[in-house]
């Protein structure tokens with residue numbers, strides 16, 4: 001692996017012909033510590049940018065600007081101020097991945113791309129290094145302004161820049177010139193030099209390419225692409241435009257922006273994309289990977305809001321071992337469960353000082369208006385309103401009681417057995433959203449015999465003595481999903497997880513048996529495996545399974561405690 005070449009990119013040279021094998025996902029190519037260091041610099045720069053932006057935004061709003069102008073000015077000024085203070089990172093333009101940024105990373109504002117070095121142009125969609133015939137494209141931002149198109153298989157048709165009548169304030173359309181970014185893209189094609197692709201997506205649903213009516217957009221880094229072909233054709237305005245066909249370089253989960261009808265038309269010009277397949281996928285709402293075999297259509301047997309299918313990468317893979325799919329915990333032993341005392345709110349618990357449930361959360365509302373975990377929660381325990389409360393079932397403080405909110409699927413992860421991932425067409429999950437619940441069939445008090453006879457997946461906690469055998473067990477309870485469970489039982493461990501587990505109380509007051517709810521720790525792109533940290537209450541040594549961790553993350557500690 002040519003680390004130097006990767007790091008330098010085009011910084012040290014303007015020559016063509018950079019080897020493709022050097023372009024792997026950044027975290028897999030860089031040394032762990034170095035990648036973490038670069039990533040923390042990227043995060044720090046983003047944090048400075050966002051703080052600066054919100055400070056300027058509130059200043060400008062109180063000045064003479066309307067909201068839209070204030071936001072635009074605050075974004076630009078924040079970026080420029082940071083540049084002046086040398087707070088941008090990855091300042092030199094480069095071809096290839098950008099240190100500290102991973103495929104699937106999502107950015108809130110276009111200016112953030114400048115700040116982190118992913119795309120240096122404030123407005124132009126094509127960024128490049130060098131001049132004229134010596135130039136190379138470094139990155140493109142794919143928006144809906146031009147007739148851009150993308151399909152599920154990682155192919156993209158990108159319109160060249162210049163003289164676009166759809167650009168705000170744009171003048172009369174003219175023929176595009178093979179100069180600037182257009183020429184750089186052609187040079188990249190000739191040189192087989194990869195180009196970073198950033199997709200502008202609907203930030204609300206994480207869905208397809210931006211909708212013109214919705215200003216809640218975000219930007220996803222979709223990895224490296226190769227320019228395969230360039231053609232010139234007449235646009236709808238009658239003038240000549242350049243169109244570039246790009247194919248994704250790496251086999252990583254795609255963000256799968258669904259194709260549109262006009263997209264299919266564009267793709268057809270190249271005669272290279274399978275239009276029939278595109279249409280068919282549209283109809284079936286798309287599937288994760290071309291070669292996936294569906295083993296079960298719905299493991300929940302219609303009990304969840306969405307079907308949960310089980311897929312495998314090849315035929316002949318056995319189904320997961322059978323178990324009863326449940327959507328509520330089943331308590332085998334009868335506990336003496338003290339009921340939680342509920343609130344008396346009749347107006348939707350908006351007055352948090354009066355709502356006893358919110359008061360139990362230290363006066364903090366645990367979820368924001370977008371149904372995401374509020375930031376800055378100090379405790380892992382959340383008190384929701386429940387059956388003994390007077391508020392209605394639509395109270396915002398009952399989030400976890402509404403079950404799964406997004407489509408997930410079970411897939412065979414090879415080294416770790418079955419795993420759970422986001423379904424492709426749902427695209428990313430925003431940080432903080434509720435992803436899944438962990439349910440089990442036996443909320444039981446421990447007895448040593450019981451513990452030794454079970455393969456306890458998780459949540460067995462708080463032992464007094466943790467040697468190879470559990471010697472003394474504090475009377476605690478746990479969720480066992482071996483015979484009865486839900487999708488949560490398939491979520492694997494990672495030392496660098498993308499989920500966190502919160503303990504939610506809403507019915508009884510038994511703190512030993514809270515509801516275990518998974519929330520996204522970060523934005524999670526489509527098709528990405530979900531994971532949480534089994535080792536958080538380590539060390540737990542129960543069961544006989546292998547303890548070798550196969551998470552493959554740069555921070556892997558080598559073991560899992562199961």
Ligand SMILES: C[S@@+](CC[C@H](N)C(=O)[O-])C[C@H]1O[C@@H](n2cnc3c(N)ncnc32)[C@H](O)[C@@H]1O
Pocket residue numbers: 415416417418419457488489490491492493494545546548549550551560562
């Ligand atoms: C809760 S289950 C997860 C679903 C499991 N993969 C399956 O096929 O049913 C936990 C088991 O998955 C496997 N597992 C989960 N995370 C793992 C990891 N990071 N490395 C190796 N095995 C893992 C271990 O066998 C563990 O006992």
